Amino acid sequence: MTLSSVATAARILREFGKHSTQLGVSQLARRVGVGKSTAHRVLWTLVEEGLVEKVEETGLFRLTSTMGSLGASAETSQRLHEAATHPLDQLRTKTRGTMHVAILDGIDVLYVERREGLGTLQVFRAVGSRNSAYMTASGKVLLAFLPAEQQRSLIEEIRLTPKTARTITTRAAFLAELHRVRSQGYGENRGEWQPGMCSIAAPIRDPLGQVVASVSVAEYVEDVEPGLRHLAGPIIETAKRISAGLGWHE
Template identity: 40%
Template structure:
């Protein structure tokens, strides 16, 4: 029994050596990394290839991850709903930033917050899950609008009746379109007191396995706790956490 478990463990270790940087690896290199003989490594490679977990690489004598692993990954992703995929990353993000973390989806021209983890600070941003805010005024909403096909965005904006929630709210359709093009190009959005005076947020897209943006993750904080340097750090943390959620949903960067 111990020998069988050791074999499974060695096979798992071998598979984990493959990555985006090391797409194809040979027998000698894998044996060196695993600290085992080439004959043992070769037998593992032969077995995993027969099970379609590996396949021959383009370079002679190399191997790469096989189609069966893709199928398994897709099966895992299909069983993970947005809540399950997002909550661990959201909890880690709140711990890292100390601020309120939110997950939103788009409904018409509203950003609807479906998950929310409140900041541990005394001064908080109060809004419960299920809250709706005009998408053009929020970082999550901008991310979601920026991901729409142009014709769909145009159709939604035809019904837009902008309201100036704060002096910083965008109320001109062309100015909003230009701003959304910037958001799409850089991959994140901010809200600098556009929905509520004294509140700043940064949002990033969450993608499904097919690459479509299905949600947006954001960190919101009182503006006084979010100077420029802090916002830059938060932006990096938000985009990284959104990418983690996307990977759990099956998204892979080409």
């Protein structure tokens, strides 16, 4: 059993991707096969929900940037899945830790791919879950390689709340950390999110060389000071292999 209003809303949203970036009420009613009043009502519901907006200059409607981001995230996730499958399987032979592929979503990291290492404890993040970027290796990598203006804007939004005694809590220290990550080509979390839990991550690039995601390994260790630095080489190599799968070449 389906709700007709939901089905109509879904059909209307699909129409924006089929033909034009801007459409009117009459056009949508005709293409979807509903009355003009129904199309008008559904459209304004989508406007209230932040999925569609009215363009004042034309009087027509278009998808908001939120919907564009959702589409881009879905496409990116699929491409990453295809490119990461074999490299992650290879990395799995070199570590007992949990492997993740993540993208930046505001000031959070969003995990879009995951592999369990041999003997992994079931405590790490599942696909579709989020974590604060500032206290994860993946987040540091994704923030470190942003354009300067975008990086500055996002860092201003972050509240550097301590989770453990090792969490970075000042902007000066965090900016210095991001500079170090960018210089060395990988990021680390050494007990900053949970005591004893470490992670290491490297950047994944698109065909233009822009960092679009990160690949990481997370594991509980006895000594957080060296953390997982012994995996720096393998994690960087894995990131390069995934990037190559996306079309990037050094």
